[in-house]
Amino acid sequence: MFAVVSKSGDFTGVVYPLLSVNVVAHHEKMGDTFALVERDIVDTAAVPPQLIDAEYDESGALISPEEPKFLYVSADFGSPTVDELWDYIRFHRDQLIAETDWTQVADVQLSDEKKKVWADYRQGLRDLPQQYENPSDVVWPTKPE
Numbered sequence: 001m002f003a004v005v006s007k008s009g010d011f012t013g014v015v016y017p018l019l020s021v022n023v024v025a026h027h028e029k030m031g032d033t034f035a036l037v038e039r040d041i042v043d044t045a046a047v048p049p050q051l052i053d054a055e056y057d058e059s060g061a062l063i064s065p066e067e068p069k070f071l072y073v074s075a076d077f078g079s080p081t082v083d084e085l086w087d088y089i090r091f092h093r094d095q096l097i098a099e100t101d102w103t104q105v106a107d108v109q110l111s112d113e114k115k116k117v118w119a120d121y122r123q124g125l126r127d128l129p130q131q132y133e134n135p136s137d138v139v140w141p142t143k144p145e
Contacts, residue, residue: 002015002016003015003080004016004032006032007031033088088135089128093126096125097125100143103122104119121142124141128141
């Protein structure tokens, strides 16, 4: 399970059983991150989780979630641990690498120069965990166009 963590580091009360690229992109736009939750999620108020069908942004516009998600009314996970943050970074990094696998196949319609740009980007993603001591300091490489 993945818990959504706000910019301020607080648990938002939203958890996903699985993450998709669309869910990650949605929350990144809002400045949120994710924490891997390895323990059972228990609602401290003993209220069953509610399936959220829709959300609204600050202007009141409807945001339909890409994946089903659950709201745990008063669960308190606190801030994610360093290990949980690294787990999220590796998970997201692996998704980004998988999205660009097509750039490295033999019959791709890219110039050698462009193929190298993509290869360098992918290597930058692979090197992230070794380049930083603190997961909060991670700067993601810029995706080529």
